[in-house]
Amino acid sequence: MGSVNCHTALHNNMALVYGDLMKICEYDCWFQAWGTQHIPASLVAMLENVTIEEQGEIMGWTGAELRRGLRRGFGISQKAGPKETRVGTIGHLNTALNLALPPQKPEGFVIQVTDDRIIIAGQDPQGALYGAYRLLALLRLGGISPGTRIAEAPAGSHRIINHWDNLDGTVERGYAGNSLFYKDNRIDFDPQRIEDYARLLASVGINRISINNANVRKAAKKLITETYLPDVAKLAAIFRPFGIRLLLSINFASPYLLGEVSTADPLDPAVQDWWKARSEVIYRYIPDLAGFVVKADSEFEPGPFQYGRTHAQGANMLAAALKPHGGEVIWRCFVYNCTQDWRDPSIDRAKAAYDHFMPLDGGFDQNVLLQIKFGPYDFQVREPVSPLFGRLSKTRHIMELQITQEYTGQQIDLCYLPWIWEDIMNFDTAYRPASTIRELLGPSIEGLAGVSNVGLDQNWTGHTLAQANLYGYGRLGWDPNLSAQKIAEEWSLLTFGESDAAQTVTKLLMKSYPVYEGYNAPFGVCFMVNPGSHYGPNPEGYEFSKWGTYHRADRQSIGVDRGPTGTGYTEHYSPQKAGLFRDPSRCPEELILFFHRLRYDYRMKNNETLIQNIYNAHFEGYEAVEAMRNDWMGLKGKLDETVYTSVLSRLEQQLENAREWRDVINTYFWRKTGIPDAKGRLVYG
Ligand code: GCW
Numbered sequence: 031m032g033s034v035n036c037h038t039a040l041h042n043n044m045a046l047v048y049g050d051l052m053k054i055c056e057y058d059c060w061f062q063a064w065g066t067q068h069i070p071a072s073l074v075a076m077l078e079n080v081t082i083e084e085q086g087e088i089m090g091w092t093g094a095e096l097r098r099g100l101r102r103g104f105g106i107s108q109k110a111g112p113k114e115t116r117v118g119t120i121g122h123l124n125t126a127l128n129l130a131l132p133p134q135k136p137e138g139f140v141i142q143v144t145d146d147r148i149i150i151a152g153q154d155p156q157g158a159l160y161g162a163y164r165l166l167a168l169l170r171l172g173g174i175s176p177g178t179r180i181a182e183a184p185a186g187s188h189r190i191i192n193h194w195d196n197l198d199g200t201v202e203r204g205y206a207g208n209s210l211f212y213k214d215n216r217i218d219f220d221p222q223r224i225e226d227y228a229r230l231l232a233s234v235g236i237n238r239i240s241i242n243n244a245n246v247r248k249a250a251k252k253l254i255t256e257t258y259l260p261d262v263a264k265l266a267a268i269f270r271p272f273g274i275r276l277l278l279s280i281n282f283a284s285p286y287l288l289g290e291v292s293t294a295d296p297l298d299p300a301v302q303d304w305w306k307a308r309s310e311v312i313y314r315y316i317p318d319l320a321g322f323v324v325k326a327d328s329e330f331e332p333g334p335f336q337y338g339r340t341h342a343q344g345a346n347m348l349a350a351a352l353k354p355h356g357g358e359v360i361w362r363c364f365v366y367n368c369t370q371d372w373r374d375p376s377i378d379r380a381k382a383a384y385d386h387f388m389p390l391d392g393g394f395d396q397n398v399l400l401q402i403k404f405g406p407y408d409f410q411v412r413e414p415v416s417p418l419f420g421r422l423s424k425t426r427h428i429m430e431l432q433i434t435q436e437y438t439g440q441q442i443d444l445c446y447l448p449w450i451w452e453d454i455m456n457f458d459t460a461y462r463p464a465s466t467i468r469e470l471l472g473p474s475i476e477g478l479a480g481v482s483n484v485g486l487d488q489n490w491t492g493h494t495l496a497q498a499n500l501y502g503y504g505r506l507g508w509d510p511n512l513s514a515q516k517i518a519e520e521w522s523l524l525t526f527g528e529s530d531a532a533q534t535v536t537k538l539l540m541k542s543y544p545v546y547e548g549y550n551a552p553f554g555v556c557f558m559v560n561p562g563s564h565y566g567p568n569p570e571g572y573e574f575s576k577w578g579t580y581h582r583a584d585r586q587s588i589g590v591d592r593g594p595t596g597t598g599y600t601e602h603y604s605p606q607k608a609g610l611f612r613d614p615s616r617c618p619e620e621l622i623l624f625f626h627r628l629r630y631d632y633r634m635k636n637n638e639t640l641i642q643n644i645y646n647a648h649f650e651g652y653e654a655v656e657a658m659r660n661d662w663m664g665l666k667g668k669l670d671e672t673v674y675t676s677v678l679s680r681l682e683q684q685l686e687n688a689r690e691w692r693d694v695i696n697t698y699f700w701r702k703t704g705i706p707d708a709k710g711r712l713v714y715g
Pocket of ligand 1: 243408409
């Protein structure tokens with residue numbers, strides 16, 4: 031890919047696997063130069079002769095991508111021959127080749143292999159593109175041979191990446207360098223890099239991307255003006271053949287911020303007309319824009335509350351402007367009081383999204399989708415799934431995940447997020463017989479939005495192993511039945527080849543989340559971080575702040591009673607779920623301090639006290655990081671040196687962090703409670 035050195039060196043020869051040492055190009059992510067050695071000669075002959083019969087931008091691109099992937103990934107060039115690969119839509123191929131391939135859901139595909147032909151048939155051109163990428167991956171992962179027949183379609187229709195990139199080139203909560211899109215308040219990008227990025231995203235099924243921060247500050251509000259739109263259109267043109275449509279984050283106050291109307295009141299006809307006219311201009315430049323992302327009345331961003339209007343009134347006003355163009359409003363539900371008083375125990379931030387949006391269920395127009403963070407707080411290491419899922423029944427909605435590791439180690443600490451996402455998928459809302467998040471994704475939750483973890487760093491994600499989070503996000507949004515283990519195996523094999531490295535990496539990935547949670551903030555306590563940066567331990571960093579994130583530890587107890595006698599948050603769930611959460615003996619222990627206020631001598635299931643469990647988690651977490659670091663060191667000489675060293679340096683840093691977390695948190699509790707560690711490990715009194 032791209033203008034990147036290791037790539038050119040790699041792709042000029044195919045002898046890349048020597049012994050079990052594979053040369054990795056970090057930049058290429060899961061598109062390494064794999065070589066033909068895994069592919070039977072009979073398949074090679076078919077792959078050498080790819081035909082695309084249909085026209086159109088995405089279909090044409092599908093052919094280019096397939097041929098390119100075959101050449102660069104496997105060294106297979108094109109030539110005529112009796113065997114072949116045919117790519118097209120199901121409808122066309124059924125007629126042209128007299129086949130009877132069954133129709134698939136939109137964006138789905140069928141791959142069918144016979145003795146002399148591979149068929150990649152998409153329900154639509156986009157399905158064909160996904161089929162081509164799937165074939166390329168499966169050629170490496172195994173599973174393609176004469177007789178193979180695979181049919182797939184994405185679970186959700188919306189598979190979105192959200193960038194929190196600012197026009198000055200910085201990235202909010204970005205840990206992989208500056209923005210791919212902006213520099214010095216201009217749109218400024220390397221087209222090859224964007225194409226390579228689009229390839230990574232499309233190959234795992236992403237079909238929409240919002241290119242600017244949901245906090246639309248400073249220059250970003252001007253993105254929807256003709257100063258910027260011509261360049262936005264250039265970006266859109268690169269993403270388009272990959273089937274990826276752009277979204278723009280907009281500032282709700284734009285009509286007056288841009289100095290054209292004196293208000294942003296959604297019920298004011300001048301405001302409505304302004305958005306209609308603005309949308310017309312925007313769509314002249316980007317006719318397939320997917321719509322707007324809106325963070326309104328949230329963390330100081332303006333919104334309809336300023337005018338005494340509801341969020342439905344605000345969202346519907348924008349929806350009306352986008353409707354003639356086929357655009358949608360993605361309206362974020364991250365609405366809560368961020369200037370609250372810690373002295374007032376009646377306000378519970380966790381209740382906010384539900385309290386704001388549940389009463390509006392049914393009040394939103396058809397082209398509005400609510401974007402709801404997976405949990406009621408804010409991407410903490412462990413939160414219950416938001417009670418809005420399963421409960422909203424008349425409003426379109428999607429789930430927001432965070433791929434960037436804001437609270438999960440900032441791409442210094444290894445933290446494999448599909449592990450927790452699998453847990454989220456397993457969550458049973460218990461409203462109907464089939465009501466896990468996994469089952470709702472598609473029929474009720476229309477997709478996922480994930481906050482991007484990429485930047486200009488050469489390896490895209492800062493920590494090379496954090497590429498697994500981007501890959502896993504796409505794969506899970508496509509197929510929520512995939513396990514974290516399976517995704518880790520796929521990614522490790524695609525990235526490292528069949529090697530000790532791939533096996534070790536899979537094990538490390540799978541361990542990493544519970545390990546991180548252990549030394550960070552176990553038992554659902556949340557937010558023991560430094561304010562602002564959200565990195566590093568600070569047990570009372572948010573305890574007396576306005577953000578509303580408290581654990582209220584005193585010398586006897588810790589946690590928040592969120593049951594009916596407390597804040598009442600549990601009652602937002604279905605009766606079965608509420609019953610479970612209300613009762614400390616049945617509440618999942620990983621969330622026990624989220625739901626309950628408990629004495630430190632509370633007996634946990636392992637018959638040790640709560641405080642002893644807190645101590646243990648931090649001590650054991652540190653030890654586990656040490657073991658992870660040592661496992662990695664076992665790969666010395668077995669793995670590309672650049673990757674080995676860069677990951678090792680991060681694991682060393684992680685060990686330092688884990689030590690800090692362990693000692694700060696445990697010492698805090700020891701001093702506060704006076705209760706010693708039963709195993710005598712506490713020394714920093
Ligand atoms: O977690 C918070 C982050 C903010 C972010 C906000 C949001 C874009 O700390 O940086 O702002 O969430 O999701 O809107």
